[in-house]
Amino acid sequence: MQFSVLGSTEITNDNTPLELGGIRQRAILAYLLLNANKVVATSQLLHAIWDGNPPPTARKMIQNAVSAIRRTLTTNTDPTTTATLHTHAPGYQLRLNTETIDLYRFRRLVREGRHATATNNPHHAADLLHQGLALWRGRALADLVETGITWSEITAIEDERLSAIEDRLEAELACGRHREITPELEILTATEPLRERLCHQFMLALYRSGRQVDALRVYRRTREALIDGLGLEPGRSLQELQHRILEHDTKIQVPALVG
The missing domain is CATH 1.10.10.10 (Winged helix-like DNA-binding domain superfamily/Winged helix DNA-binding domain)
Known part of the structure; x- marks a missing residue:
């Protein structure tokens, strides 16, 4: 069962x-x-x-x-x-x-994926995180949400999913798969415009694909969304990435571990 x-x-x-x-x-x-x-x-x-x-x-x-x-x-x-x-x-x-519960299997696979990332094994990390995310069949407890149930637990689980997606994309970037994930990141940043980590990943993927102008355009779009939505400037990490892209910093080029 x-x-x-x-x-x-x-x-x-x-x-x-x-x-x-x-x-x-x-x-x-x-x-x-x-x-x-x-x-x-x-x-x-x-x-x-x-x-x-x-x-x-x-x-x-x-x-x-x-x-x-x-x-x-x-x-x-x-x-x-x-x-x-x-x-x-x-x-x-x-x-x-x-x-026997898909949520708990998902959490286990995410933990294992993050451990693989921490031990410098991004290929294995990407595979484990992909397995975990493949367990999802739609929004968590979708039948209950449709009836108006708004448990805080549901919101938290949905955030776990987004965090796992970000972790998988990070692993994909470490594997040199920036071109493959660019279309997915374009959709995600449009639906989640205030998640700076997704924006950071999208900018990096675009830059590594030779699209510097597009990467900087994404930064400006995200900055506008953050100011309009939260009254905040982008965080330090995003600002530093913008400067590195402008300076063609070699440290943000494709990593050596590619396969």
Whole structure:
């Protein structure tokens, strides 16, 4: 049995998606998955599902949803991936191997990718980060977001994704793949104009592709977005890159480790 939150909430058994019921049951399952192996207080679930304004029958609704989730878990046909949902004061605990949850596999691969970067192995880093990002099937908990749920955890997970993308692009640059990633960076910097690290990577990729004028144009565009959106000038790293591009600094040319 496998669990997915990097996209719509989903449980699969033998690669077959299982019926999860209504949105309330899906939301409770998702919240328990985000807090796998931890005790989640009923009060936390009440706040998460009803945004701090639960109806009088809310606790009973949670009990019914938990019972339904337990029935779904009993359909598991793989004894190596057992998941159990326990009543544990002051609430509930979903016990399972976190490797069965795509979010936790993603986080493990990102950690391994960052370690590969730190040990000067960008090719392996890029591969690991690509594997992790390939687990995503859309926005995190997309089915819940569509109903208006706005958990801070969802925003945090989406930021993890963007950070992992930036880490992968950094590894790709270290491998000398600046031309290959330029189109992707063009899209990302258009959708995330205030992320300076993406801008830095885009400028570097353009410069290494012989497009100095375009790289400087990206700097000006980002600077305008930062001033208009946040009232801030670009950070030191971005300003230094602009100066190095203007001076044709050899230190920002294609690295020696290329393959």
